[in-house]
Amino acid sequence: MIIKSTRDGFGEALLKLGKTRKDIFVVDADLKESLRISEFAQKYPDQFIECGVAEQNMIGVAAGLALTGKTVFATSFACFSPVISWNQIRIAVCYSKANVKIVGSHAGLATGMDGASHQSLEDIALMQVLPNMVILVPADYEQAKQLTKLAAEHVGPVYLRLARPETEAVSGKRLAVRVGGSEILRKGNKITIIGCGIVLGEAMKAAEKLDAEVINCYSVKPLDEKTILESVKKTGRVITIEDHNVIGGLGSAVAELLGQKYPVPLKILGIKDKFGESARDYKELWHKYGLDSDTIIDAAEEVDQEIR
Amino acid sequence: MTITYMDSNDLPQISKKVRRQILEMIYQAGSGHLAGSLSSTDLLVSLYFGGILNKNDKFVLSCGHYAPALYAVLANAGKFPEKELKTFGQLGTRLQTHPHNLSLPGIETSSGPLGLGLAQAAGMAMGIKPNRIYCLMSDGEQDEGGVWETVMFAAKYKLDNLVAIIDKNGIQIDGKTSEIMPTEDLAAKYISFGWEVFEIDGHVFGQVLNALEFAKTVKDKPVVIIARTIAGKGVSFMEGKWEWHYASLSKELFNKALKELR
Structure with a gap:
C-alpha cells in the first residue's frame, strides 16, 4: 500500500x-x-x-x-x-x-x-x-x-x-471528484459519519464497529447536500469529524444544513475552540484533543443514549 | 525625447471637466472622497489623454477611494456613458463607491482596502509583458506594509514594465501625513529598494507627461513617479486641507466649488 x-x-x-x-x-x-x-x-x-x-x-x-x-x-x-x-x-x-x-x-x-x-x-x-x-x-x-x-x-x-503526515489511503477505489461532490467511503445503516481530510482514516476504523456510513466531504464548500441528506434520512444520526476548530468548519456547515432541512441528533468532533500544542507525534495530539477512532465510538454511544 | 501626446493644450480643459464631474458625483451621492479625487485628476488625465497608454497597457487604481476621479476619466475616454456618472454610489450602480473589476468596463482590479493594488499590478506586469502596467497609489497608502513587500518583489524581478505613481497630496483621513505617519523621504526609500524614481509637480502637465514618457525608457527596474499634489486641487476652500479627505458638500459650497472650475 x-x-x-x-x-x-x-x-x-x-x-x-x-x-x-x-x-x-x-x-x-x-x-x-x-x-x-x-x-x-x-x-x-x-x-x-x-x-x-x-x-x-x-x-x-x-x-x-x-x-x-x-x-x-x-x-x-x-x-x-x-x-x-x-x-x-x-x-x-x-x-x-x-x-x-x-x-x-x-x-x-x-x-x-x-x-x-x-x-x-x-x-x-x-x-x-x-x-x-x-x-x-x-x-x-x-x-x-x-x-x-x-x-x-x-x-x-x-x-x-493539505496535510503534512504520510498516511494510508482511506479508500481502495477512487471515484471521480467534482466541485460540490462527496464520496461514500463505506456503506452503513446505524449512523452517518461525515468528515474531511486525513482524519477520515480514524472514522474508517471506528465505522467497522458502528455499522456507520462514512461520507468523505472533500468539497466542504459547496457541500454535497443531496448525499448527506440521503444518508441521514436513512441513519437518523450524525457525527462530523475534522482536524479543525469545531467552530466554522465542516461540522458547522453540516449543522447549518441539517438544522434547516432535516434536524437529527448531531455531534461535531474537532478541536473545541482551543489552540493546539507541540508533540512528537500528531497521533498523540489527535488522541488528546479527541480526534481518534475511540472518540468517535464514544460520541456514537452518546448520540444513542440521547435518542433513547 | 519626443512627447507623443496629442494636444496637451486640451488637458487642462479635460481636467476641469473631470473635477466638475467629481464634485457632481460626490454631491449627488451625499458624501465622498473629495481631496484625493481632485489631487489626482491631472495625473489620471495625463495618463488617459496624454497619449501615454498603448492599446494593451493597463491601469490599476490601488487607492480605491479615488474612484470618482477614475470614473470621470473613463467616462470621458468613452468606456461608458457620461450620464451614468450620476449613478455613482447608488443602489444597483455599476459605479461602486470603490471600484469592482466585474462591475464596470475599464476597471482592472477591485480595490478599497489600501495596499492591495501594487502587488496585483506586479502580477499583471509579469502576465502581460512587454505591455505596461500603471498603478496609482496614495501617499497615506504607503503606511501599509504590504506595499513594501511588493516594492522588494518588483525590484527582484526587474519589472521595468511596472510604473507606480504616488499621489503625494500630504494628507490622509485623520490629518497630515507628516503627523499621522511621515513619508517625507519616500524617494530615498524607493531608491534604496532598487527602483527608478522621478519626483515631479503633479499639476504641471509637461512634467507629468515627461515622467511618464521617461518611465518607458527605464530598463531592468520598476519605476515610481512621486507626484507632489495639492489635496482638493482646484477648489480654493479645499486646497491643502485634510478635512476634505472625505466630506459632504452643502448646496452652497457645491455651487461655489463648481463656479471656480468653470
Missing part, C-alpha cells in the same frame, strides 16, 4: 499539469520543499515565481497574474496563507473572481511538532465566509492528486487544504 501525504499528491499532480498546462503558474512563499513543488520549480522555471516570506504580496501577485488569464496556485502553510493573506484573498481573489488556487499545507493538529502557532485550526472557517470560494480537502494522497487537477480545471477561487 502507498503511504504518502496529501502534499505529496499535490506536488506530483502539479508537476504533471505543468507540462501541458502552460497557463499554470505557481507562486510560493519560501516553502517549495515543504509543498513538494521543488521539482516543478526546477522543471518549469518560467511558470514558477518565488515571492519570499511575504504572503500578502504573493496573493496579490497571484491575483494579478490570474487577471491576465493565468491559472495560479499560491502555496504556503495554512497558518500563513490564508491567515496572513486573508485581506488579499477577500478583495483581490474572491471579490474579483480571480482564478487563484490558495494552497494551505500543514493544516490542523496533524502538523504535529511545530505547535499551536503552526497548527492552523481556523483556515476552513476563514475560507467558508468568502463568497465565490470553493473549499477542497483531500483525504489521502490519491485524492490530493485528483483535487489538484480539479482545482486547475475549475475556473475561479479555490482553497486546497
Whole structure:
C-alpha cells in the first residue's frame, strides 16, 4: 500500500499539469520543499515565481497574474496563507473572481511538532465566509492528486487544504471528484459519519464497529447536500469529524444544513475552540484533543443514549 | 525625447471637466472622497489623454477611494456613458463607491482596502509583458506594509514594465501625513529598494507627461513617479486641507466649488 501525504499528491499532480498546462503558474512563499513543488520549480522555471516570506504580496501577485488569464496556485502553510493573506484573498481573489488556487499545507493538529502557532485550526472557517470560494480537502494522497487537477480545471477561487503526515489511503477505489461532490467511503445503516481530510482514516476504523456510513466531504464548500441528506434520512444520526476548530468548519456547515432541512441528533468532533500544542507525534495530539477512532465510538454511544 | 501626446493644450480643459464631474458625483451621492479625487485628476488625465497608454497597457487604481476621479476619466475616454456618472454610489450602480473589476468596463482590479493594488499590478506586469502596467497609489497608502513587500518583489524581478505613481497630496483621513505617519523621504526609500524614481509637480502637465514618457525608457527596474499634489486641487476652500479627505458638500459650497472650475 502507498503511504504518502496529501502534499505529496499535490506536488506530483502539479508537476504533471505543468507540462501541458502552460497557463499554470505557481507562486510560493519560501516553502517549495515543504509543498513538494521543488521539482516543478526546477522543471518549469518560467511558470514558477518565488515571492519570499511575504504572503500578502504573493496573493496579490497571484491575483494579478490570474487577471491576465493565468491559472495560479499560491502555496504556503495554512497558518500563513490564508491567515496572513486573508485581506488579499477577500478583495483581490474572491471579490474579483480571480482564478487563484490558495494552497494551505500543514493544516490542523496533524502538523504535529511545530505547535499551536503552526497548527492552523481556523483556515476552513476563514475560507467558508468568502463568497465565490470553493473549499477542497483531500483525504489521502490519491485524492490530493485528483483535487489538484480539479482545482486547475475549475475556473475561479479555490482553497486546497493539505496535510503534512504520510498516511494510508482511506479508500481502495477512487471515484471521480467534482466541485460540490462527496464520496461514500463505506456503506452503513446505524449512523452517518461525515468528515474531511486525513482524519477520515480514524472514522474508517471506528465505522467497522458502528455499522456507520462514512461520507468523505472533500468539497466542504459547496457541500454535497443531496448525499448527506440521503444518508441521514436513512441513519437518523450524525457525527462530523475534522482536524479543525469545531467552530466554522465542516461540522458547522453540516449543522447549518441539517438544522434547516432535516434536524437529527448531531455531534461535531474537532478541536473545541482551543489552540493546539507541540508533540512528537500528531497521533498523540489527535488522541488528546479527541480526534481518534475511540472518540468517535464514544460520541456514537452518546448520540444513542440521547435518542433513547 | 519626443512627447507623443496629442494636444496637451486640451488637458487642462479635460481636467476641469473631470473635477466638475467629481464634485457632481460626490454631491449627488451625499458624501465622498473629495481631496484625493481632485489631487489626482491631472495625473489620471495625463495618463488617459496624454497619449501615454498603448492599446494593451493597463491601469490599476490601488487607492480605491479615488474612484470618482477614475470614473470621470473613463467616462470621458468613452468606456461608458457620461450620464451614468450620476449613478455613482447608488443602489444597483455599476459605479461602486470603490471600484469592482466585474462591475464596470475599464476597471482592472477591485480595490478599497489600501495596499492591495501594487502587488496585483506586479502580477499583471509579469502576465502581460512587454505591455505596461500603471498603478496609482496614495501617499497615506504607503503606511501599509504590504506595499513594501511588493516594492522588494518588483525590484527582484526587474519589472521595468511596472510604473507606480504616488499621489503625494500630504494628507490622509485623520490629518497630515507628516503627523499621522511621515513619508517625507519616500524617494530615498524607493531608491534604496532598487527602483527608478522621478519626483515631479503633479499639476504641471509637461512634467507629468515627461515622467511618464521617461518611465518607458527605464530598463531592468520598476519605476515610481512621486507626484507632489495639492489635496482638493482646484477648489480654493479645499486646497491643502485634510478635512476634505472625505466630506459632504452643502448646496452652497457645491455651487461655489463648481463656479471656480468653470
